[in-house]
Amino acid sequence: MAKRPAGIKAFLETFKSYDLSRARLAAFDKPVLFVLGGLSNPDDYGEVADRLAAVFPDFRLEVFPDRHHFDPPHRIEPERLAGLLREHWERAVQMWVPDARTEEFRREAQRQSLAVAASDRSGGDQDFIEQISEDWPE
Known part of the structure; x- marks a missing residue:
């Protein structure tokens, strides 16, 4: 405690x-995702949320109206918070992992495949792919 100040x-x-x-x-x-207890000085935290929303292009504010920092949402309403986090991460994962069912994905995969086939190292690349690939039943 003596070093704290x-x-x-x-x-x-x-x-x-x-x-x-x-x-x-x-x-x-x-x-x-910014989770805010509505009773935790809403003016100050609301101002912080407004400033963050102005900086981050994909910002979401979720207010728990009857909660404050002494009564946090993760302890009192864990199901609701878990649902918010699940939605949040699903959106994040969708941004990182392309949907292989789309035409855009098919075109990009085709473009990259043609680029690999046309490279001067395509033989070595294809040999590597063959070595790590499994035989699929017909």
């Missing part, structure tokens, strides 16, 4: 001197 002071000094790039934050194009 010095640690807090160092932490606050870093906030004052660190140059946070909003452009780098805005480049984060994945979903951002």
Whole structure:
């Protein structure tokens, strides 16, 4: 405990001197979920949410009206929060994993396959694919 004030002071000094790039934050194009207890100083936290929404292109605010930081949603309403997190991660995964059923995916796979076949290393690439592939029953 004796070192705590010095640690807090160092932490606050870093906030004052660190140059946070909003452009780098805005480049984060994945979903951002901000869960807010409606009783936890809604003016201050609402302002924080507004500022975050202005920076992140895919920002979602979810308010738990009857909750505050002493009564957090994950402890009191775990099912609702779990559902929000599940939705949040499903959206994030959909952004990272292409849908192989789309025409766009088929065209891009074809383009990449043709590029590999046309490369001067295509023989070695194909040998590698053959080595790691399993025989599929007809």
